[in-house]
Amino acid sequence: xxxxxxxxxxxxxxxxxxxxxxxxxxxxxxxxxxxxxxxxxxxxxxxxxxxxxxxxxxxxxxxxxxxxxxxxxxxxxxxxxxxxxxxxxxxxxxxxxxxxxxxxxxxxxxxxxxxxxxxxxxxxxxxxxxxxxxxxxxxxxxxxxxxxxxxxxxxxxxxxxxxxxxxxxxxxxxxxxxxxxxxxxxxxxxxxxxxxxxxxxxxxxxxxxxxxxxxxxxxxxxxxxxxxxxxxxxxxxxxxxxxxxxxxxxxxxxxxxxxxxxxxxxxxxxxxxxxxxxxxxxxxxxxxxxxxxxxxxxxxxxxxxxxxxxxxxxxxxxxxxxxxxxxxxxxxxxxxxxxxxxxxxxxxxxxxxxxxxxxxxxxxxxxxxxxxxxxxxxxxxxxxxxxxxxxxxxxxxxxxxxxxxxxxxxxxxxxxxxxxxxxxxxxxxxxxxxxxxxxxxxxxxxxxx
Numbered sequence: 001x002x003x004x005x006x007x008x009x010x011x012x013x014x015x016x017x018x019x020x021x022x023x024x025x026x027x028x029x030x031x032x033x034x035x036x037x038x039x040x041x042x043x044x045x046x047x048x049x050x051x052x053x054x055x056x057x058x059x060x061x062x063x064x065x066x067x068x069x070x071x072x073x074x075x076x077x078x079x080x081x082x083x084x085x086x087x088x089x090x091x092x093x094x095x096x097x098x099x100x101x102x103x104x105x106x107x108x109x110x111x112x113x114x115x116x117x118x119x120x121x122x123x124x125x126x127x128x129x130x131x132x133x134x135x136x137x138x139x140x141x142x143x144x145x146x147x148x149x150x151x152x153x154x155x156x157x158x159x160x161x162x163x164x165x166x167x168x169x170x171x172x173x174x175x176x177x178x179x180x181x182x183x184x185x186x187x188x189x190x191x192x193x194x195x196x197x198x199x200x201x202x203x204x205x206x207x208x209x210x211x212x213x214x215x216x217x218x219x220x221x222x223x224x225x226x227x228x229x230x231x232x233x234x235x236x237x238x239x240x241x242x243x244x245x246x247x248x249x250x251x252x253x254x255x256x257x258x259x260x261x262x263x264x265x266x267x268x269x270x271x272x273x274x275x276x277x278x279x280x281x282x283x284x285x286x287x288x289x290x291x292x293x294x295x296x297x298x299x300x301x302x303x304x305x306x307x308x309x310x311x312x313x314x315x316x317x318x319x320x321x322x323x324x325x326x327x328x329x330x331x332x333x334x335x336x337x338x339x340x341x342x343x344x345x346x347x348x349x350x351x352x353x354x355x356x357x358x359x360x361x362x363x364x365x366x367x368x369x370x371x372x373x374x375x376x377x378x379x380x381x382x383x384x385x386x387x388x389x390x391x392x393x394x395x396x397x398x399x400x401x402x403x404x405x406x407x408x409x410x411x412x413x414x415x416x417x418x419x420x421x422x423x424x425x426x427x428x429x430x431x432x433x434x435x436x437x438x439x440x441x442x443x444x445x446x447x448x449x
Contacts, residue, residue, distance in 0.1 A: 008294050010427055011405045014343050014445035015325070016280065017059055017067065018299035019043065023050040024057070026155075026208065026263035027277045027300055029090035032270050033097045036060045038130045039277065040099070041300065042087060045072055048292040054084030054104070060130055064275075064303050064321040065446040070131050080105065080121040080138045087208060087263065088122075091158040091165075091188075096126045098188060100167070102154040103138065115174065118151035122169070124188070139191055145181065146193060148173050153181065155208045157265070158188075167191060168209040170222065178206035178224050199249050203227045203239075208263045212242065214274060214308040220245040221255070223263050232257075232371070232391050237284050240264055242314065253313060257390040258374060258409070258418035259287070259382075266306065274306040275319060280406060280419055287384030290423055291405070301419060302401060302408055315414035318401055325446065329439040337432040340440050342404050342424070346431070348438030349397035355435035357398075362422055362429075365409065367395055372411055374418050381423050390416050398436075401443075402429065 018024060022045040029040035039059045046052035058073040074085045081103030088101030103121035111117020122140035125133045145153050152172035159166055167183040179198035183191045198206075203224035210221040221242040227234040233254065240262050243249035255264055255278065264278035281289075281298040289297050304316040326345060332338045337360075346357075356366035362381040366373050373389050376382030392412060399410040404427065409418040431440070 007290075010425065011291050011294065011423060013299050013403050013405060015302060015322070015401065015403045015443060016299040016406060017041075017448070019045070019057060019296050020069070021048070021295045022046060023048055023296075024298040024300070025050070025279050025281060025283070026087045027265050027279060028056055028087050028101065029097075029099050030265050030267040030275075030277060031090035031092055031097065032267070033090070033092045034129060036062055036130065037064060037269075038090060038097070039067075039300070040073055040090070043072065048295055048297045050297075054086065056085050056101070058130065059448075064319050065324060067446065067448045069448065073131065074099070074101070074125070074133065076103075078103070078136050080119070080141075081123060081136070087155045089157045089265065090267070091160075093160075093188065096128060097130055098158070099125050099127065099133075100139075100156040100158050102156065103136075104154075114150050114152060114172070116151065120145075120151060120153045122156050122167075122191075137189070139189065140183075144191070144193070145169075145171070146196065148175075149181070150174050152205055157208075157210050159211065166211070168211060168220075170206045170209045171196075172205040176204040176226075178203040178222070178226070180206055180209045180220065180222065197249055199243075202252075208240075208265065210264070210266055211245070212266050212274060212306070212314075214306060214314065217308055217312060218245045219243065219314065220249060221264060221266070232389050235388055236262075236282055237286070238262060238282055240278065244312065255316070256417045256419050258388055258407075259385045259420040260406070261301065261419045264301075273319075276304045276306055276316065277301055278419075280421065287382065289383055289421060299406065304414075304417075307414075309415070313415070316417050317410060317414045318399070318408065322401070322443075325444045326441040327444060329441045331437070331439050332431070332433050333437045334433060334435055337430060338440060339428055339430045341428050341442055342402055343443045343445070344402050344429075345441040345443055346400040346402065346438060347397070347441075348436050350436065350438070351394070351396050352435060353395070355433070357400075357436065358432045358434070359422075360430040360432065362424060365398075365400075367392070372416070372418070374409065374420060376422070381425075383421065383423055385420060385422075388418060388420070390418060392416060398438075
């Protein structure tokens, strides 16, 4: 019992939203409404392994570092979502928060649940405060999707554009091609199919679509399944990234090159910033998370501000609110070993062509020949994670947010990002720098109640 309590203290995150118990996956319904940020998420409260009811949990907060967990917001309690409350979005209109989600239904019988046996229903509820929900109203069923679709259609994202409401849905065609379906409505109730977008040979299913506008440039974010894996791209079981989006989809770029990132969703903050949050996890992974044995599994990423770079790609940075948690920094020099309590923020903004940062006994982060490598040296500390790599055009600096059991690594001002879980046995980390110098800021924990 004492060992278990100690490990809970070591591994429990201080900067990332994670459940007290149960399983977390996709972020949902992200928005600012009624003076508060709202973060819903896929939630299996009864099991750290994702068994039992598939629900939505809910956090709310006046800023992005102080949060309150209000409990389970939506449960599968009607015929059209009886097999699970799956992913969706939030849309604010006329003093109400509209929540759209996929109601999953699995029929009994001899089905493959791809071409038969699964119902994918778009359901809408409204709430005046983010907590108290209206009755559920089913908007779309399988019969409302194009004939070329399989039973896999899900994850609505809604926005308003040119006086009309728009919705995207991720889908899998009958010939196993991923695509995004576009719908439109004049009243948020009655929706009609508009068109589809896809690209050849790019996976069998596109999940979690999201249309993002940055300074007049449009992007389509998706989480495709079934991509071929490479040495520097699509290294995980499933990927997440975005296309540049005009008349066609082109120039796909991954959101995150680490071990643990999937199903991101964006929203607009009241000051106009576009913010992205992802699931720091992936389904069907070949590695493990020891917190499951302690009663919970997975967390969300730190919210990330999105900006448009000069070349038209998206840069990601941790939200500026994290700066309020920084404490007095300690500088480190090339060749120096320094011990810091977790969590911490590490920064080095010097340009160089080769360096390494070693978290003693756990992992090595290094740059050589234009390739940044994240490599675990302790299989247990990585839960079976091994190595991930990303190519960089020019290295201009590194920022790391190290929580109790995760790392988020921002390279060259957020040009590339790598996220991973890691599982140390202590609450402090010894870091050795080679070929690089910088500063480490201890971080206060954010408030979650």
